[in-house]
Amino acid sequence: MPTTPNAQNPAEDAQDPGAGAPEGSGGTSLLTRKADRIDRLAELMGPRDDGSGGAGIWLTAFRRLRRSPMAISGAVVVALFVLVALFAPLIAPYSATAQTWGGEVFPNQNIFVGPRAENWLGLDNLGRDQFSRMVIGARQTLLVGVVATLVGFGAGALLGGTAGAAATLGGRWGALIDNVIMRVIDMMLALPTLLLAVTVAALVGPSLTTVMLAVGIAQVPIFARLLRGAMISQGNRDYVVAARALGVRRHKIALTHILPNSLGPVIVQSTLTLATAIIDAAALSYLGLGNPDPSFPEWGTMLADAQRFLSSAPQLAVYPALAIIVTALGFTLLGEAMREALDPKLRK
Amino acid sequence: MFTKSSRKPLALLAAAASVALLATACAESERDPAADSSAPFVFASAGDIKSLDPFLASDGETFRYSRQVYETLLEHESGGSEIVGGLAETWEQSEDGTEWTFNLRDGVLFHDGDELTAEVVCANFDRWHNLTGAWQSSNNSYYWQTIFGGFAENEDEGLPDSRYVSCEATDELTAVITISEYSSIFPGGFSLAAFGILSPTSLETIADAEITGEEGSYTLPDYTSEPGAVAGTGPFTAQEWNRDQAEVTLARFDDYWGDPAGFETMILRAIPDETARRQALEAGDIHGYDLVAPADVEPLVEAGFQVPTREVFNVLYLAFQQETSEELADIEVRRALAHAVDRQRIVDTILPAGGEVATQFHPDTLDGWSEDVTTYDYDPELAEEMLADAGQEDLTLDFCYPTEVTRPYMPAPRDIFDVISQDLESVGVTVEPKSFEWTEYVPNTDSGECSLYLLGWTGDYNDAYNFLGTWFSVKNDAWGMDEPELFDAMAEASGNPDPEERNAAYQGLNEQIMDVLPGLPISSSPPSIVFAENVNPPEVSPLTQENFSEGSWKED
Numbered sequence: 001m002p003t004t005p006n007a008q009n010p011a012e013d014a015q016d017p018g019a020g021a022p023e024g025s026g027g028t029s030l031l032t033r034k035a036d037r038i039d040r041l042a043e044l045m046g047p048r049d050d051g052s053g054g055a056g057i058w059l060t061a062f063r064r065l066r067r068s069p070m071a072i073s074g075a076v077v078v079a080l081f082v083l084v085a086l087f088a089p090l091i092a093p094y095s096a097t098a099q100t101w102g103g104e105v106f107p108n109q110n111i112f113v114g115p116r117a118e119n120w121l122g123l124d125n126l127g128r129d130q131f132s133r134m135v136i137g138a139r140q141t142l143l144v145g146v147v148a149t150l151v152g153f154g155a156g157a158l159l160g161g162t163a164g165a166a167a168t169l170g171g172r173w174g175a176l177i178d179n180v181i182m183r184v185i186d187m188m189l190a191l192p193t194l195l196l197a198v199t200v201a202a203l204v205g206p207s208l209t210t211v212m213l214a215v216g217i218a219q220v221p222i223f224a225r226l227l228r229g230a231m232i233s234q235g236n237r238d239y240v241v242a243a244r245a246l247g248v249r250r251h252k253i254a255l256t257h258i259l260p261n262s263l264g265p266v267i268v269q270s271t272l273t274l275a276t277a278i279i280d281a282a283a284l285s286y287l288g289l290g291n292p293d294p295s296f297p298e299w300g301t302m303l304a305d306a307q308r309f310l311s312s313a314p315q316l317a318v319y320p321a322l323a324i325i326v327t328a329l330g331f332t333l334l335g336e337a338m339r340e341a342l343d344p345k346l347r348k
Numbered sequence: 349m350f351t352k353s354s355r356k357p358l359a360l361l362a363a364a365a366s367v368a369l370l371a372t373a374c375a376e377s378e379r380d381p382a383a384d385s386s387a388p389f390v391f392a393s394a395g396d397i398k399s400l401d402p403f404l405a406s407d408g409e410t411f412r413y414s415r416q417v418y419e420t421l422l423e424h425e426s427g428g429s430e431i432v433g434g435l436a437e438t439w440e441q442s443e444d445g446t447e448w449t450f451n452l453r454d455g456v457l458f459h460d461g462d463e464l465t466a467e468v469v470c471a472n473f474d475r476w477h478n479l480t481g482a483w484q485s486s487n488n489s490y491y492w493q494t495i496f497g498g499f500a501e502n503e504d505e506g507l508p509d510s511r512y513v514s515c516e517a518t519d520e521l522t523a524v525i526t527i528s529e530y531s532s533i534f535p536g537g538f539s540l541a542a543f544g545i546l547s548p549t550s551l552e553t554i555a556d557a558e559i560t561g562e563e564g565s566y567t568l569p570d571y572t573s574e575p576g577a578v579a580g581t582g583p584f585t586a587q588e589w590n591r592d593q594a595e596v597t598l599a600r601f602d603d604y605w606g607d608p609a610g611f612e613t614m615i616l617r618a619i620p621d622e623t624a625r626r627q628a629l630e631a632g633d634i635h636g637y638d639l640v641a642p643a644d645v646e647p648l649v650e651a652g653f654q655v656p657t658r659e660v661f662n663v664l665y666l667a668f669q670q671e672t673s674e675e676l677a678d679i680e681v682r683r684a685l686a687h688a689v690d691r692q693r694i695v696d697t698i699l700p701a702g703g704e705v706a707t708q709f710h711p712d713t714l715d716g717w718s719e720d721v722t723t724y725d726y727d728p729e730l731a732e733e734m735l736a737d738a739g740q741e742d743l744t745l746d747f748c749y750p751t752e753v754t755r756p757y758m759p760a761p762r763d764i765f766d767v768i769s770q771d772l773e774s775v776g777v778t779v780e781p782k783s784f785e786w787t788e789y790v791p792n793t794d795s796g797e798c799s800l801y802l803l804g805w806t807g808d809y810n811d812a813y814n815f816l817g818t819w820f821s822v823k824n825d826a827w828g829m830d831e832p833e834l835f836d837a838m839a840e841a842s843g844n845p846d847p848e849e850r851n852a853a854y855q856g857l858n859e860q861i862m863d864v865l866p867g868l869p870i871s872s873s874p875p876s877i878v879f880a881e882n883v884n885p886p887e888v889s890p891l892t893q894e895n896f897s898e899g900s901w902k903e904d
Contacts (some may be wrong), residue, residue, distance in 0.1 A: 107697060107763070310639070
């Protein structure tokens, strides 16, 4: 999976039946690996005896997180990024779209303006303040990331929740429903994320909404499979048996007992998905499927634009590229750290 | 030159294709061309050709190929825009301008061994005139319809009567072509690459060729993709057309009537991405390419490449479609918008050196250019005032631009769009951007999808009507302008056989057009072309009609 941050999970490689096959040789090994990782995360909320002395799983996880340098650096990057994005209009010194210094940049003669006192990161090819564009661009990036993740989360939770509830409590018909939903999800999972996103974007036409939708839809199968797994592993636990014995209605058990207890891994996955969503959104914009308004700053679009001037003004490409990398890294670090903190088997 | 040529639809595809091209080209680059004068000369263009028979084409890339293989009755002088003899050594027109007598060159041989006679020329014209069915679609006979109107039997009522009356071979080497009325598009029309003369044997074999399919998805007859199926008289013969690699291989024709070609073999290769073209040249995989990005010119010169300067022969404009947006029907609004655009900045920062702001709809190198047209200087405050006076403070307009394409008159469409829309927004106009890929862009703008759009034109021959008449001879959906007086004046000017009176009429028309202001002419700029150091390049042509047989390897 080129766009999904790879987990440092040794157990996973051992389980991978396709480990010996060359990378990308077929859908099976990719599918199995991705599915395995999702299932592994889902199991984490299952019954266990990890000797944490009665402390809640979230509390122990938080204690572990506090000591993890990975988590701290990730959190710092994420916090910085979110702050910049939220207060972007206050931070940006100039308008991100006004070509205020348009007369000073001559792309046709390779004359560009680098960093200087009034423009900290210099000017772009149309004489706009690069720093302001980067800051406003952060806002777009966060918006796309969050909305895409919410779309994936919402649709995925709906599908996965239905499948999970049906499998646990639905009996024979429930197993059938579960089967149908999950096979569809498996098909979606077999498609590489970016390919799925490009397909959606090509169908709907280029716009910012498209990018958010496309990236979100590409995340649906992951969330669905994750939630279903978590719900099934919750389904056999004592409190569910007790509730059933008491005669609580089945939909009530699913909604008020099983679901809230299964959300942990899904929330962790959301953090990881944010990183993926940011990269995928940048990739889609880069391919020209993003916002059609070219004056609207977005890191992926800025990167694609700067390509033309790579030989004479490499800084125009370096800034957005670095920003994308660092932000995605921040979310990945935080997400992976959270996942490890929740996984007792991975504890050092 | 019509603007329907295009790049591959997806950037992805284009990138993949150019990577593939680069990969395959690497194997060839190991040979040192200087040491071996029979090495192929490889020239990269922005797009693949459409058809081996130029008659079916309307795009510059096909004509670049066909000019090397087929010849027309008249041609443009090497490196200029004056009309000189091609297959016809001399020519004359009757006093009323309806009879054109062409005295053909003696001893001209076709690639298949046939001899050029007046009868062959007439057979070619008669074939075009008598085409039927799908051939009559403007997709398949654009230039015939532009120059000669309709056909012997028009199948579509919308087609005008044919201007072509007859062609007579009065003796072995004298062909007399009669047209129904005088028009300034002649003799220029006889020089169009689409009217390349084919050999009589070829004409026989393709007599029954049919175009199948529906409007918009025609399948061209097989002969148009079989190299050598149709023979011409040019300095090169078509050897191979590799569609997968978008590559046409030409070989020197040894029995050519004129000076033989300097290169034994020449390959025309399509590399859509301008950066990939530059890299291929720097790597030595190709020996020249067209449409150099303005920013690349200086680094290439410094690196020792030859970048000859072309004369300016095009115009880029911003069209105001008056029917798509009612607001644009108000002349005051159009004037306000014209004052709002900083055209000088576009010329200074985006266009290649040598470009200049256009004051009217054709470059000043053409007769008929007027000094006295109304000019619209950049004055945002005045623009804002005028908009307020017209009651359009909250004007909203959609504005189209093409993606993933560079045109000779428009090196970076999006940058130009960005500058203009920023200018418009700063006088209070809300711009709704719309973008299309080139293949959709031209039909969309032609059918009035866009209120504002960027487009341009490179002249086919040296006559103002080739510019003005293309746009403003009838009411059409591209402009939505309804000015019967202007259209009548246009027809009258074009039909006037007296050159001086005609040019005066064109000057008047230019002034009239700039008062009506159907759009804002932005610039005229020279498109750049580059050659490797070890090549004697052909004369570069303002009409982008280079004759590659003039080129050769430098001897050292």
